[in-house]
Amino acid sequence: MQLAVPVASLITFGTHPLIAQKAPPLETHSYMLLFWEILGVSILLAIAQAFWPGLRKWMRHMWPIFTAGILLLGFWDVITAGLHLLPLPYFPGPPAVLRSLISDRALLLDSTWHSLVLLLSGYTLGVIVGLVSGVCIGWSGSMRYWGMPVLKVVGPIPATAWIPLAMVVAPSAIVSAAGLVALAVWFPVTMLTASGISNTRASYLDVARTLGAGRLYLIFRVAIPAAVPNIFIGLFMGLGASFLTLVVAESVGVKSGLGWYLSWAQGWAEYGKVFAALIIMAGFFSTVMTLLFKLRDRVLVWQKGVIKW
């Protein structure tokens, strides 16, 4: 069991020299380096777990996934470089992608950094505006009357559809991209916040009133906390929408970021780099998503054992 990963990597990487004799030596070299690293680390872990029960538990949980991942890598290698089942240059093998990752690492790092800055500024702006407008629309009847139609008409338009206009209006491409990300986040956050606030159990508000609560207490200490589970759904939906908008906005106007890198690599038909960018994006976006999940678990600790989603 503990040796599943070393065995899988032996299979995966052992087949590589057989199927790819014509591969560029540099690609094979870094691919084999990866192999030795995986093999070394997994054997070290397999030895360490004998003395460390916590590690053994973690390994028992994660090992099947890792094993499958490594075997999948081998499968990809076989059908691309080995059997040429997928058309080139669109589907390079894993060694070529790894090579792109390594050779372009500075540009990829820089692109990730730019995407992160753009994502965070747009997302933060969208969340702040969305929370404010959501609380207003959810709490006040007249705000709902005037705000809801705007929300219902403007909200469903995909943020990316505003790109032609945004590029004209905004002073720079970066600002327009941040604005579009903010817009994409604003709609779900507003919608879910408003519905959470207006669905606050009336009896919570009644109780608070008989405790002597004023309006500020009712809004900030009763209605908003009661709406937090809903607000988080809005934050998650907004985050998904912001990834989409970010990548599209970067590939159209902005001259930096992962979205730009992706379309730039495609322009040069460097599909190894396209896959490299996709891998970075997967890691980047899922990390951000995981952080939001962690935040939710912290904030909604009072729900523990009540709701699972």
Added chain:
Amino acid sequence: MTNDAAASGVRVHEIYKSFPVPDAPGTSRLALGGISFSIAASELVSLVGPSGCGKSTLLRLIAGLDVSDSGELLVGNEKIVGPSAERGLVFQDPNLFPWLTVRRNIEAGLAARGVLREKRNEVAEFMRLVGLEAFANAYPHHLSGGMAQRVALARALINHPKVLLLDEPLGALDAFTRMRMQDEVLRLWENRRTTMLLVTHDIDEAIYMSDRILIMTQAPGRIDHEIDIDLARPRDRTSASFLCFRSEILEHLHFAGKAVALSV
């Protein structure tokens, strides 16, 4: 602990309240048809009656959460114009804020009035009063029904209300917890001498706890009878005089002696 906010009496005078009928626009149904009674300071009065007779409506009016069509409501000499910390309210559902721990729920009464900083030292006292020190950091969904209701009581009492309104507070508890909680509420009442108005549909509970019982009739709600319970506490639920009150009340509610076809 003494009653630092002196308990006050309640006067209810010729209260009318009607609600629109949802199915027939323009018409309305009279829920309360001229209710008058008064409660002396530090008195514990129960309100019993068939469901739908307007007991809870009346309680919400006294709490200030709704406005009557006509009539006058006074606490002490002051007219009731809206909700206030002077009139605490405890519902059948404890309605604890699920996002706050037990301690923070009890503190909510002080926080809502903006006096938490000055009076934080009272919180521990009230947690002890309802016996929940060990659960200070638990969240409401970890509490049993009885415990949750004790938190709700402490949350209402920490504001030292002049009047405590109880809307079937023990209605959702099982029979044993319920009897224990009746003693608990009595203990709090004897300890603090807060004026209490208890809405209940449990006749035994009303006799066991109150100084006086008001019996309401239905459609429109009116006070039909008033019965003084002049038994010494603690009361024996099986004594002859207790049972005597029981049959008297049942008679007023038209359940005594007859084979009543209960339509539920």
